[in-house]
């Protein structure tokens with residue numbers, strides 16, 4: 087009905103007091119793909135991300151999600167429609183256990199009445215779902231560990247589990263590998279691949295080998311504009327990209 091593209095922007099532009107951070111960007115994200123947004127510092131990646139998730143309002147242009155115009159929608163409304171952004175680690179409650187963190191996230195999902203919450207039926211189903219999610223992201227063995235005691239990489243995995251509690255159709259990941267060592271990067275890449283089986287993922291990521299390994303499509307931004315788009319093999323052959331981004 088809404089075609090192959092889950093996200094489509096037309097002429098997306100953001101101006102900050104006369105400075106154009108994102109300029110006339112037409113972005114198409116295909117359903118059930120992993121799509122990366124890359125570019126040198128100041129390219130407009132974060133601004134783009136904030137525009138898509140409605141943390142910023144565009145100065146001009148249009149954003150379609152599943153063919154529906156969400157240009158003026160609020161972040162909470164976008165989340166309800168199935169587009170969820172990974173939150174930062176601060177959203178994980180350090181004093182709660184891994185399992186409790188996911189249960190809290192599940193309880194936040196709207197449409198669950200207070201009386202239902204208190205029933206055994208609900209508690210059992212919440213627990214089962216929470217166990218499933220921590221298993222899926224690979225932190226099941228830490229189920230009773232306070233989240234504050236987890237390694238950085240496992241906290242990020244837990245963060246993804248809390249995001250998956252909303253059962254999003256599309257997940258936006260802001261530098262999912264930032265600050266991680268090799269082992270955590272490998273584990274997180276596997277997790278992203280698994281999660282992408284029935285979802286669309288859009289990520290901003292600086293680690294090019296991760297981008298090359300995971301992405302179906304890559305959009306390269308430079309000074310707020312789209313410089314190139316394609317598979318890693320395609321963009322890495324583009325001389326402009328090599329010069330702007332990988333030149334050194």
Ligand code: ADP
Nearest residue numbers: 102105107125126127128129130131132133134
């Ligand atoms: P990237 O994430 O690719 O490094 P950003 O989207 O953070 O790039 O920034 C793009 C440009 O917009 C930068 O030059 C930055 O200084 C500018 N910028 C970002 N946010 C603001 C803001 N709130 N006010 C003014 N300028 C901003």
